[in-house]
Amino acid sequence: MVLIKLDSTMGAVDATASSKDSAVLHRHLDTKFLNMTRAEGNFLVLENGRKIFDASGGAAVGCLGWGNQRVAQAVTNQVLAAPYCATIFYTTRVQEELCRDLVQSTNGAMARAYIVNSGSEAMEAAVKLARQYFLEIDEPQRTLFISRRQSYHGITLGALAVGGHEVRRAKFEPLLTKNVSRVSPCNAFRGKAPCESDEKYVERLAKELDEEFQRVGPANVCAFVAEPIVGAALGCVPAVKGYFKAVREVCDKYGALLILDEVMCGMGRSGTLHAWEQEGIVPDIQTIGKALGGGYQPVAGLLAGHRVVNALERGTSVFVHGHTYQGHPAGCAAALEVQRIIREENLLSNVRAMGDLLSTRLFELLASHPNVGNIRGRGLFWGIEFVADKETMAPFPSEDHVCMDVCELGLTDKYGINVYPGGGSVDGYTGDHIIISPAFNVSREDVEWIAATVGRLVSDYFAAKNRT
Structure with a gap:
């Protein structure tokens, strides 16, 4: 994967000097990365002044675009007032206000919020909170988790163990906890049988989940973990109607918790502040991130339901978890202002x-x-999923790097657009998709341009690929 390409028809991608000149431990050590110097509105500005339209908000992070003065000022004010808080001793007004705002946004469905710095940290906290809940209610045998294949819940070891993204897991499999099993994702495109109704598909998936509870011992399961709309691993795949109600019923049947990972799809990205609002259910624990702070500071978190919080309050009253930078005041300030703007500007x-x-x-x-x-x-x-053969829906070989090549082509001067790549949507290894997730305040003209440019990008890429 290289961000330098010379093509007589597509032009060249700008880049920094040789990757060997960099002291950064980049994701790819043989790649020459574009040097972004500033960001304005929906545009990322490179060192040479060239602009790229950010149609993915980075990794579905940028929800207000870039350069919002209100958010920048809120962060600056907080840094000048109190840049850090040791939460073992203190709290801050901005953390209290953000958590109150988040809890109120659920109309009382959730009880408390916990603020960290990344989605992976949020999932680590969620897994530990679920475990501790069962210790508080004297069910210490519950140590297992059930998640779904082709899922992604974070990159730290605990979060990676809960997820089912095979490529990301592969090199670290010996280090990952073995107390997680997986069932099928709810992916109508790949998983629903021909002529199968949504109702029958949901019934089949619920039966599979129920059988997995029975296989591992229902009294041993802490929680079922899932994304309401699967982001990076599947490429924006929503569940079919009724799926999460059925999942909620299975969890309740066996006394397990339901953890919903809304780091990528939540905080307004899917059209409601919380994606679960569209499913007619409420999770016991919810992780949030990305659009929470819109990229203006590293910030993520979790929301805990009354069932979980009440157990802690009636028990030890201690959550045995903590980070040096949890509840970071600057992160809280950014998130609070971003959420206020989303609300005020409808x-x-x-x-x-x-x-x-x-x-x-x-x-x-x-x-x-x-x-x-x-x-x-x-x-x-x-999300747009690509296939090598439309009749069979067979994917491209993973070594073709189709999703990344499409995205890299988009960065050239001919297109000037940033979309987000993803792979493994078929079996964890093969399957290419791109994600389009622009800022919440995009205009009609912006959207028309995004769609036309993506259409041109995809058509041009495959026209060239199919000629070779």
Whole structure:
């Protein structure tokens, strides 16, 4: 994977000097990365002044675009007032206000919030909180978790163990805890049988989950973990109607918790502040991140339901977990201001309206393309899955790096667009998709341009690839 490409038809991607000149332990040591010097609105500005439209908000992070003065000022004010808080001794007004705001946003469904710095940290905390809940209610035998294949819940060892992203897990498998088992994802495109109704598909998946509880011993399970809309691992795949109600019923049947990972799909990205609002259920623990702070500071967190919090309050009253930088004041300030802006400017309404427009245009432009297998998503969170053969929906070989090549082509001057790559959507190894997840305040003109440019990008890439 290289961000330097010379192509007579596509032009060249700008880059820094040789990767060997860098002291950074980059994701790829043989890659020459683009040097971004600033960001303005929806644009990322490179060292040479060239602009790239950020149609993915980075990794579905940027929800207000870049350079928002209100958020920047809120962070600056907090850094000048109190840049750090040792939470073993103190709290801050901004942390209290953010957590109160988050709890109130659930209409009383959740009880308390816990603020950390990344989605992976949030999932680590969620797993430990679920375990401690059962210790508090005197069910210490519950040590197992059930998640889904083709899932991703974070990159730290604990979060990686809970997830089912095979490529990310592979090198570290010997280090990962073995107390996690996995069931099928709810992916109608790949998993639903021909002529099978949504109701029958849900029934089949619920039966599989129930059988997995029985196989491992229902009294041994802490929680079932899932994303309401699967992001990086599947490319914006929402569950079919009724799936999460059925999952909730299975968890309740066996006394297990339901943990919903909304780090990527939540905090407004899917059209409601919390993705679970569209499913008619409430989780016991929810992780949040990315659009929580819009990229203005590293910030993520979890929301804990009353069942869990009440058990702690009636028991030890101690959550045996902590980070040096949890509840970081600057992160809290950014998140609080971002959430206020989303509310004051009624941006969730725009997410829904512009999401409808984006999906309509993507279907018009690409649904019939011979290498586009599926277009799916909600709100401003859309994925396009590529296939080598539309009749069989067979994926490209993983060594073709299709998703990354499409994204890298998008960075060239001819397109000037940033979309987000993902792989493994078929079996954890093969399957390519891209994610389109622009800022919540994008205009109609922005969306028309994004859809037209993505349509041109995909068509041009496969026209060139199919000629070779």
